[in-house]
Amino acid sequence: MTSRPLTPASGGFAMHTVVRFRPAGLLRTARPLVAVGQRMNTTASRTAMMLACLMIATGSPPAWAGLKSLKRVPIPLPPNLGDFVADRSAAIKLGKALFWDTQAGGDGVQACAQCHFQAGADVRVTNTLNPGANGVFDTAPAGATLNAGNFPINNGDVVGSQGIVKSLFVGLSGGPVDSCTPLADAVFPGLRQVTGRNTPLNLNAIFNFRSFWDGRANNVFNGVNPAGPTDPNARVLKVINGVPTPVAISLKNASLASQAVGPPNNR
Known part of the structure; x- marks a missing residue:
């Protein structure tokens, strides 16, 4: 033909x-x-x-x-991971424990799993609306419970994920709740803040070259912050001849580690 x-x-x-x-x-x-x-x-x-x-x-x-399926793709671990992790099995167990630890969120309530436990995504429907770039809730008021009738959303509002009530981080308290100074919030008065982006899947996140929505969590982990090698002053302490000494480190294929130190209370 x-x-x-x-x-x-x-x-x-x-x-x-x-x-x-x-x-x-x-x-x-x-x-x-x-x-x-x-x-x-x-x-x-x-x-x-x-x-x-x-x-x-x-x-x-x-x-x-x-x-092809990711099942056939080798997990891209940092080639020098053994220099920092002595027991991988114990590290995996610790990671799972921290994933569910409500002390990691700063307010004694929020845990990583809060936004990721349902197939790796956030499926909550109450207080999950962000007003978008114009700062105005067009779909429903702040704190509302969404339903099928609210979709599709084409007005700039964003269904995001809850964080904590707006506050200024002061320091660690030694307990499950960090020391923070409450701040006035005209957008989410008395409510948990909602991000302007929905929580991405944590499943298969090990394959992400960069993390965070804007890619600021560098593929190379510097041990201090998400900036990777773009921060020439990033140093961690290493005991050399019995003396804690600031040194620079570099772990490739570690954007998740770069992301993990993004929140100030995780550093």
């Missing part, structure tokens, strides 16, 4: 590429994708046909043809 050039009915551009193919040849191309004696299911059949059509039309497989 030979296709004809597509000519628009009224004005516009005509597509001059002519694709020529024979159904019999197409089937011969697709058949080797299935082992002899096996039946090709509907999804596999459609995928094979699609790949065959694209290869015939372009002369090469599409870019996504090489994609």
